[in-house]
Each structure stands twice: as C-alpha cells, then as structure tokens.
Amino acid sequence: MPRSPKQQRSKATVDAIIKAGFICVADKGLAATTTRHIAKVAGVGVGSIYEYFEDKEAIYLAMSEVFTEDLAQMITDITPRLTEETIANALRILLENLKAFLQKEDGLYLRYGRKAASLEYKESQRIINNVLIELLMQYLLKHPELASLKNIPGVSYFLMHGGSYAIMSHLLDPAPTITFDELAEAIATMAESYAKQQLANEAANNSAQTSS
Amino acid sequence: MPRSPKQQRSKATVDAIIKAGFICVADKGLAATTTRHIAKVAGVGVGSIYEYFEDKEAIYLAMSEVFTEDLAQMITDITPRLTEETIANALRILLENLKAFLQKEDGLYLRYGRKAASLEYKESQRIINNVLIELLMQYLLKHPELASLKNIPGVSYFLMHGGSYAIMSHLLDPAPTITFDELAEAIATMAESYAKQQLANEAANNSAQTSS
Amino acid sequence: MPRSPKQQRSKATVDAIIKAGFICVADKGLAATTTRHIAKVAGVGVGSIYEYFEDKEAIYLAMSEVFTEDLAQMITDITPRLTEETIANALRILLENLKAFLQKEDGLYLRYGRKAASLEYKESQRIINNVLIELLMQYLLKHPELASLKNIPGVSYFLMHGGSYAIMSHLLDPAPTITFDELAEAIATMAESYAKQQLANEAANNSAQTSS
Amino acid sequence: MPRSPKQQRSKATVDAIIKAGFICVADKGLAATTTRHIAKVAGVGVGSIYEYFEDKEAIYLAMSEVFTEDLAQMITDITPRLTEETIANALRILLENLKAFLQKEDGLYLRYGRKAASLEYKESQRIINNVLIELLMQYLLKHPELASLKNIPGVSYFLMHGGSYAIMSHLLDPAPTITFDELAEAIATMAESYAKQQLANEAANNSAQTSS
DNA sequence: GATGAATGAGCTTTCATTCAT
DNA sequence: TATGAATGAAAGCTCATTCAT
Secondary structure (H helix, E strand, O other), X not given: OOOOOOOHHHHHHHHHHHHHHHHHHHHHOOOOOOHHHHHHHXXXXXXXXXXXXXXXXXXXXXXXXXXXXXXXXXXXXXXXXXXXXXXXXXHHHHHHHHHHHHHHHHHHHHHHHHHHOOOOOOHHHHHHHHHHHHHHHHXXXXXXXXXXXOOHHHHHHHHHHHHHHHHHHHHHOOOOOOOHHHHHHHHHHHHHHHHHHXXXXXXXXXXXXXXX | XXXXXXXXXXXXXXHHHHHHHHHHHHHXXXXXXXXXXXXXXXXXXXXHHHHHOOOXXXXXXXXXXXXXXXXXXXXXXXXXXXXXXXXXXXXXXXXXXXXXXXXXXXXXHHHHHHHHOOOOXXXXXXXXXXXXXXXXXXXXXXXXXXXHOOOHHHHHHHHHHHHHHHHHHHHHOOXXXXXXXXXXXXXXXXXXXXXXXXXXXXXXXXXHHHHO | OOOOOOOHHHHHHHHHHHHHHHHHHHHHOOOOOOHHHHHHHHOOOHHHHHHHOOOHHXXXXXXXXXXXXXXXXXXXXXXXXXXXXXXXXXXXXXXXXXXXXXXXXXXXXXXXXXXXXXXXXXXHHXXXXXXXXXXXXXXXXXXXXXXXXXXXXXXXXXXXXXXXXXXXXXXXXXXXXXXXXXHXXXXXXXXXXXXXXXXXXXXXXXXXXXXX | OOOOOOOHHHXXXXXXXXXXXHHHHHHHOOOOOOHHXXXXXXXXXXXXXXXXXXXXXXXXXXXXXXXXXXXXXXXXXXXXXXXXXXXXXXXXXXXXXXHHHHHHHHHHHHHHHHHXXXXXXXXXXXXXXXXXXXXXXXXXHHOXXXXXXXXXXXXXXXXXXXXXXXXXXXXXXXXXOOOXXXXXXXXXXXXXXXXXXXXXXXXXXXXXXXXX
C-alpha cells in the first residue's frame, strides 16, 4: 500500500516520478512507457514508484491531474483580464496563453498531450470544461448585451472543444500550412462575427416587430 | 514474408482481419487488443495474420487506411451536392453525413476513433485534409464572391480540425449538455456569420474607398 | 485463457510440466519453486506453462490431483486383497504398499509430500479419506464380527491420519531411531490388540449379563 | 549485524516481533507474511527487525523455538502427574493438555501450526521428541512391569508422531466427523489395549515355557 | 496456404534488505 | 538505537511472433 508523501524528501520523489512520466510519455508514448523507464528518468529505483503509486495507471492519473490543475489555474488566472476585452481580443489572448502553456518546458505538455490525448471521457475534460464555463459566465456578466445571443451553449461547445483541439493539432503539425496567428485570428474573428451578426439580426427583428 | 492478397480467398481473409481489428479496438481499446483476439474474431488462426500483415502495427495501419478511404469517399461523394448549398447548409449536410458515417455499424468507427484517435501526425489526417481542401476549392469555384474573404485558410483549418473533433467529442459524450443539432447549428451559423460579416466589411470598405 | 490439452503433443507438454512441478517442489520446496524453474526442468518455454495452466497455483493443484488419484488408485487396487487378511496383516500390507508408493521414482512423491504437505484442509485429503473409509467398509463386510467394536470412527481416524503421517515422518527421517518394520508392526499390532481386547471385553460383558 | 538483546527494551522488542510473527503467519500464512506486516503488527519500524534478527528466516526460527520451548515446558510440567496415571488416563490428560495448548490465545499456535507445519526435519521435532521420550522413561520407571512390552520404541514413535498430527488435523478440521473426545479415547484405548494384550501374551508365553 | 503450439523477451509488481538520518 | 524511504533482484505472467505440421 503506497504511502502518502508527507515529508520533504517524499514530495520531491513523487514530483520527480510525475515529471519523468511526462517526459517518457512525451518521448515514447503511453504504450511504450514502462515503469523502468520512468524510474530511470526520475533517477529513482523501480521500487520507489510503488512506494507512492498504487500502480502504473496511478502515475498516469496523477500526471493528468497535474496537467489539468495547471491548465485550469492558467485559465482562472487570466479570466478577470479576459472579461475586460472584446470577444475577439479575449480569444486572442486566451489562445496565446494556451500556446505558451503548451510550449513551456520544451513543449513537454504539448508532446504529452499529443500522446495521451484521447476521446475517452475523463474527469480532466470535465474540470477544464467547468473553468471555461466559468470564464464564459464571467464574460457574460460583464457584457450583458451578449446574453441574448442565440445558441450560446452550442457556440461555446464548439469553441472550447474544437478550438483547443485545433490549436494542439496546429502546434504539433510539423509543416503547418497556416501560421498560428492565422488560426487564432480565424477563431477570434469567427466568434466575433457570430456575435455581431446575431446582434444585427436581433436589432432587425426588433425594429420589424416594432414597426409591424 | 507477407504476400499481397491476390486471390479471392486472400482478400476475404484480409478484410476479415481488418474488420476484426476495428471490432477489437472499438471494444477493448488499442492496448488491450491482442493478435489472438483479432484472429479469433476474424475466424482465422493467428498464423494467418502474419501471412498477410508484416506485424500487428501493419493491421492498425491498414485499419487507418480503410477508415480514411471510407471517410474520404463519403466526403467526395457529397461534394458536388454541397457546392450547390449555402455555407450554412453545406456545413449542416456535411456534419449530418459525418455523424451518420461515424454511427454506422453500431458506431464501429466512432468507438474505434475514441480509442485510436490521437494527435500523432498521420498520413490519414493529410488525406482527409486534402479531400476537404478539394471540397473547399469546388465550393469557391461555385461561389466566386467568397474567394475574396479574408483568411480562408485559417477559417477552414479551424472548421476542419476543430469541427471534426467537436463532433466526435459530442457523439462520445455520455451526457452531453447540448444536442447534436445545436452543435451543428453553431458551426454552420458561425461560418456563415463570418462570411456575411466579412462581405459586409468589404462592401463598406469599397464604398468608403469609392466615395473618397 | 489456457487451452485444454486435446492433442497428443499438448498432453505430453502438460505431463512434462506436472512432472517438472513434482521435481522442483521435491528439490526446492513450494516457496522456492518458480515458473521458470518448472519450465526449464520440463524442457519448455515459460509461455507454454500458461498455455495449459491458468497460473502457478493451477500447476500445484494439478500435481495434487495426480498425487491423490495415484494414491487412491493404489489403495483401491489392493482393497479386495486386504479384506481377506487379519487386521494386522491388512495394515502391514497397506503400510508396505504406502511405503513403496512414496518411494517410487527416487522418492519423488515422498519428497514432494515433505514440502507440500500441510494441514490446510484440502480436497485431496477428503478423497483419500473416502477411499480409506471404503476400504474400512469392505473390511467390515467381510468381518462382521468387528462391526460391534466400540468407537470405530475414532480408531480409524487415528489410524488413517496418524498412521500416514507417522509413515511419512519416518521415511523422511534421516536418522530414524526405529526401523520401518518396527513402526509398521507397532501400528498393526496396536490395531489388532484393540480389536481383540474389545471383543474380549464384549464377551466378558455378555457372559456377565447372561449369568446375572 | 544483529546484537543480542541484553537490555529490557530490547527483550520487549524481540518478543513483540516474535509475537507479531505468530499473528501474521496464523492469519496469512508463511508465504504472504512480509517483514513490513510483522513490523507493523509489532509496532516497530522495519529497520528494527534487522537490529535483532539476521533475516526473515531468523524470525521464523525464533518462532519455532518459542513454540517448541513452550510446548516442551507444558509436557515437562505435567510429566510427574502423568506418571501416576494409567496409560489410558495419562494419554487422555496429555491430549487434553495438548488441545488446550494449541487453542490458547484464540488458537494462535494451532493456526500457526496449520500454516507452518511441514515434514521438514527440524530441531524442533527433535526437542519435542526428547521431552516425550523423557516422559516415557519416567512413566516406565513408575510402571516397571511395562518395560518388558514388545516394541516400545515403535509404539511410542507412532503415538508421538501420529497422535500429535491426528490431534492437529482434527482441531483444524472445519467439519470433523468425530468429536475430539472420540479421537482422544481411541488413542488412549488403543495404547492401553496394546499393553494389556502384550502383557497377557507374555503371561501366556511364560506359563507355557514354565509348563514345558 | 493455414494452423496453433511453442517461444522468450520484457512487462508490472513485490518485498527482503540497507543505510542515511 | 530506531526509523522508513529507497533499492533492485527476481517473481509471475503476457503476447507478438515463429515454424513444424
């Protein structure tokens, strides 16, 4: 039964194992990552892994949690600032931050995500979803005129899921046909166009109703 | 050394193995799929697999090719029809067909995709990309007024990558917060809004330039 | 999932594994016997073990079954002959046969028993018990005058459990203080003495009752 | 290098480890007992075990010694009293005491014996043997008329080895077909019958020799 | 060509033992 | 002296791959 890391040294070992997990998965993929690799990269004995983790899967889970918390924190941190911006600018900033997040530490998270990302429904996705929904709520509070937009859930679902995947896909593309900024610009502009168009339609409808 | 399947019997065996591969991966996932499982489901001996495939990876590759060809064919088939539609309608039809494609045969492709989908850059992605670009080209030929839209590559990149992922993500979501139609509608409307907005901007710019 | 051995070759492999199991356990004991040892001694690959046995425990179970069946067969075979003898002679013959059984094949069963024998209640014990009880029943049918003996269950329990253990213990004793024949003679004579004494007591009681 | 426990504290620790060993083996068996378990049950650190014991085997050896000493002491204690009794009564008392010995402390020794008992020739057996032989000698001193019995070594070998095993076997039997008293009675009566019968034979022989 | 028994490298996991604190 | 984190040899077991039939 694995101990919970209470002491200084333990914490360092646990962190080293998780970090080694990211490196191994980023380099070789989930299937080719062995406990021996992780131990070697972490600079600890194989046995030490089992001091702190129930089994190999538990390491993957811990990695997923670290990644998710880190990403959620990043989004939460910039949420206040984003709510002050236009839709397009908010998205530009968010995507830029996402890029920086994925590329930090020599693209560790990005390369990890490439190998570990799957469509299996996971707790991780739910958490990120919630943080993004919170961002959306905060944004709408600051921009109440947008609350009447049609199909906000559908649009945000697309922006959240599609956007993040498109970004990762692009960052991992060895020979992208477009620049990152073009992609970000497309996402930002599409979202803003949608809002403007919808508001224009509403305005037209309202005046039509009024005049009738 | 695997022979290329020239004969009737051979082709049937190869197909059975590939089909069995889809079933196994859909049911158990990549990691838990063994050559024994595939052979049993295919109704052949393990040895026969190596008669037609270099190794296990070759089966996965063949599966990926079948999936890709099948999807590409579907898109190619509806391309002529899509070019006759508005942007929004073209996307609605495309997404509806994508849904049907993924859900056919008891969701075999969808469940396969859930387990096998990854961000590894693959030939498969390139092929689908090309078919979608061809669709885009055909569409622009029929709608030349759209050719002047800004950042077409960026927008299509987002629609292609983000759209397909959002669709799969939604179809696999055990408790989706929105309906499929809401998601499809969001994608379709956003694209159309973008086009309209851009055209409106262009018109405004032109008249401004003219009047000046 | 292990196959059941249907073919000639399979049967030979299974037998070789079981035989190797006896040898390994006899030589090193249960704890020190590894699947690799068994495979090496059996002259097969480790993988082959798992073609035919669920796990290591299944080999031990199969060994136990072989041992038990073999022993039960031996007892069953001599049962008819034993019933023709006096108690003492029947026991002498039985013990002599038990000795031969345990010592055959260079004492394989004996050395196996030394390492594997335990007091855990097992199916094996139950089966041998039943065969011995059957022997007892057959004997009593041929010697009805003994059926009135007091406490037959208690006496037979002692003779069966105590006797077999004492025999094994003696055969394994590197420096026994008595000969095998002395031990066998003690068991045989004690049993016969008990019968005679009891019958004498009964006779005395009966004549006492009659005369009273 | 383990020190010999000279101090108060040390002795207590050693005892706690040995006691913990009994508990662990009784509960889980030899194979499943780990040094960690023992340390935890003993309430000491794993390291402390190696302060007092060369290795794990040394704990098992110490346990065996404690068990043996305890049992030997019990037999030695009742030896004087047993010599005053008839053979049958002496055996009844001995077996009753053995039962109580094995069942004390929630059957700790009995459950330990079930898991640890084996036919491996051990110092332990030799010691118990000696104590029982001493008992036999004392008994014969008090009952000199028995000294002429035939095959005393054989009979006692059977009673000692067979008797103790039969008793343990019975106490561990989850569904015994006879009561403990029936078993004890069988052992006691058989021994006494043997003595009586032999004495009767002797008497007959003597008178025959005399008369001839 | 088709088979599946046989293989063994290599996986995850355990645990007796050590040693810095 | 007492500790328990760290270790790594070695266990049980899997499964892609081969090859005699």
